[in-house]
Amino acid sequence: MxxxxxxxxxxxxxxxxxxxxxxxxxxxxxxxxxxxxxxxxxxxxxxxxxxxxxxxxxxxxxxxxxxxxxxxxxxxxxxxxxxxxxxxxxxxxxxxxxxxxxxxxxxxxxxxxxxxxxxxxxxxxxxxxxxxxxxxxxxxxxxxxxxxxxxxxxxxxxxxxxxxxxxxxxxxxxxxxxxxxxxxxxxxxxxxxxxxxxxxxxxxxxxxxxxxxxxxxxxxxxxxxxxxxxxxxxxxxxxxxLSMLSTGALACGDVSVVAGTSVAHVTQIDEPVFTPAIWGPYPDALLSGRWLIEGGQISGGVLLRWAAETLLGRSRDQGPQLIAEASAVAPGSNGLLVLDYLMGNRTPYRDAKLRGAVLGLTLDSKPAEIYRAAVESVAYGTRNVLQSFSEAGIPVKRICISGGIRHNPLWKQVTADVLGQPIELVTSQNLTLLSGAACAASAAGLFPDLVSAAGAFGAECVTIEPDPALSSLYTEGFELYREATAAVTGVSHSLVDRAVRP
Missing domain, CATH: 3.30.420.40 (ATPase, nucleotide binding domain)
Known part of the structure; x- marks a missing residue:
């Protein structure tokens, strides 16, 4: 065969x-x-x-x-x-x-x-x-x-x-x-x-x-x-x-979040919504007659790798130990807040001149605390994107997450906790390859259309439940994240302008 x-x-x-x-x-x-x-x-x-x-x-x-x-x-x-x-x-x-x-x-x-x-x-x-x-x-x-x-x-x-x-x-x-x-x-x-x-x-x-x-x-x-x-x-x-194909996230209200080096948030809707808060609605981008909505965080896993390896000096093989240490840190106990804009922001601010920051540092701040704050920052960024969807009238009912996040147990759980709702985590080794195989099957004529092929190349998922006891703590942290973003925007722009001068 x-x-x-x-x-x-x-x-x-x-x-x-x-x-x-x-x-x-x-x-x-x-x-x-x-x-x-x-x-x-x-x-x-x-x-x-x-x-x-x-x-x-x-x-x-x-x-x-x-x-x-x-x-x-x-x-x-x-x-x-x-x-x-x-x-x-x-x-x-x-x-x-x-x-x-x-x-x-x-x-x-x-x-x-x-x-x-x-x-x-x-x-x-x-x-x-x-x-x-x-x-x-x-x-x-x-x-x-x-x-x-x-x-x-x-x-x-x-x-x-x-x-x-x-x-x-x-x-x-x-x-x-x-x-x-x-x-x-x-x-x-x-x-x-x-x-x-x-x-x-x-x-x-x-x-x-x-x-x-x-x-x-x-x-x-x-x-x-x-x-x-x-x-x-x-x-x-x-x-x-393309991840929407193999997650089965093709219905209105299904959101596919691919959390790897960056974090992408994509969904399809039946009728267009026009607002500067989102990227889209893109006509016929994946399937004819549907409208695709896109959100994105430029720095996802790349921020966590930078924090571990460049900022904290841990080698890649020491990553699991750092994650374990950060998992033992109580949420919100370290007084730290990280802003995840190392390469700017795509959604919802559309600001390529935003830059990252670590706020609340003291002489007592520990590497595991800094790393946990970085993980929380990426999760806050995800919440910010999905909240911009909801505020624009785009339904967010089912969240299916895939990508490199599956290798980081802290990132997975904190994302569910910060979002305050269950997430379906794809356990397939490479969702993009699976979706690519569905495209190949469609082009080779093995199925009558792309949707039929996608149904045959579906991914397996497990559900991660949020901890309800952390809801108010992370809602407060999320608001501080947005407040801090507004506070540093002008400084970020000035620093970028200084950096590009001859």
Whole structure:
């Protein structure tokens, strides 16, 4: 029997998984690549590193599955990780990683235009998105921008390297490029108003719905990887957004929270809600006829890793011990408050110039207390996002959480306690790969549509109940978190402005 292959290009590594038609994982592999931080708020990677790591994982998959052929390939990547390429698909400069916030001024310009498609993103674009990053390139690296044949997302790059075709994911185009089929496709006049009139010509011209077939893997790639078959590649999408497929979070009121390096919050609604408090409503992003809502915390697990390894000096293998020590600290007993804005804030403040802080430090403050406060900060950020959903009239009935959070027992429990409601935790090893396999199955024709495929590739969950005794304590902490954010905003902006001066 043939297998389905899924690729998940994440922040630090690419993961690959081969699944049978029942959604059983039969082989997996992972390869890392470096990130560079040349200036505060900047983050870059090499697309060539992505491809080298991709081939490494494909080779490892091949060694595990032997002669079993591959019939379909599904792709998921971080969103708004932007590659700048020449006509042969070679990099003209390092890719701007999703968390790169250098385009904050350009994002501010998008809030001052009145084009009708801007209502689909709450009135403006985020600093991480492709359009503001292209605007930044046009102004700050005009020769590179002019020479660029393609300015694309990581998922577009992988699709091209696998198939030789430039085909965009409708999800990425709608959510990150201000594209809307309901309004004529690419907004050429908007791009012109923003100073990048030729941007559409540098994007993939063809746009395909998630799970639609876009081509077959090139024979030379199959030979290089040692794989068998002529698999169909599915139009992929944003890693966190695809999670809705395998969590079954497709009904109005179901929210999928992917808590990993960052934290993404996605849901679908039946009728649009227009408000600057949310990102969206994105028309037809995942499923035709539905509206996708997005929220996000830029610093999730990356903040906890920074706190443990950089701030507190604990090695990665000492992480479990630090988590255990922090779990023994009584909630609210340390008098500490952390703000989680190490790379700015996406939701609900839309402020790329917010910065992190640790408040309440004394000479008696201990590492475990600081770490626990960092965990509580990430949970407060999640509550802030979901509260912005509710205040906008978007139902939040069922919360399904997945990602790296499953490895951190303190983060899991504190999230439930701070939210004050049960959360369903996905226990599957890699939800994004499972969703990618569903896309591959749909593109390969194994199911009549993407929803049917998703039903066959569902994830298993366990329920984590909140501690009701902590409700008032964490509500007070959450209000202090919001009060502190308002208090430090002006200082954060001034510090960012000082940091970027020559």
């Amino acid at each position: 043939s297998l389905l292959l899924a690729l998940d290009l994440g922040t630090e590594s690419i993961r690959a998984g081969a699944f049978d038609e029942h959604g059983v994982l039969v082989a997996s592999a992972q390869a890392d690549y470096p990130t560079r931080f040349p200036r505060p708020g900047w983050a870059e990677q090499s697309p060539e590193d992505w491809w080298s790591a991709t081939l490494t994982t494909l080779g490892e998959i091949s060694s595990q599955i032997g002669d079993r052929p591959i019939s379909g390939v599904g792709l998921a990547t971080t969103a708004s990780t932007v590659a700048v390429l020449d006509g042969q698909g070679r990099s003209l400069r390092p890719a701007l990683l999703w968390m790169d916030a250098r385009a904050h001024a350009e994002a501010g310009r998008t809030t001052r235009v009145t084009h009708p498609v801007m209502r689909y993103s709450g009135g403006g674009d985020a600093a991480e998105w492709l359009v503001p990053k292209a605007m930044w390139l046009a102004v700050n690296e005009p020769r590179v921008y002019a020479a660029a044949d393609r300015i694309v997302e990581a998922v577009d790059y992988l699709t091209y390297r696998l198939t030789g075709r430039w085909v965009a994911s409708r999800m990425n185009a709608v959510c990150k490029w201000n594209y809307s089929e309901r309004d004529g496709g690419f907004p050429h006049d908007l791009y012109a108003e923003l100073g990048v009139p030729d941007l559409a010509a540098k994007l993939p011209g063809e746009v395909a719905a998630v799970g639609a077939p876009v081509g077959t893997v090139l024979p030379e790639v199959m030979r290089q990887a040692g794989l068998r078959g002529a698999p169909t590649v599915a139009a992929g999408g944003i890693d966190a957004h």
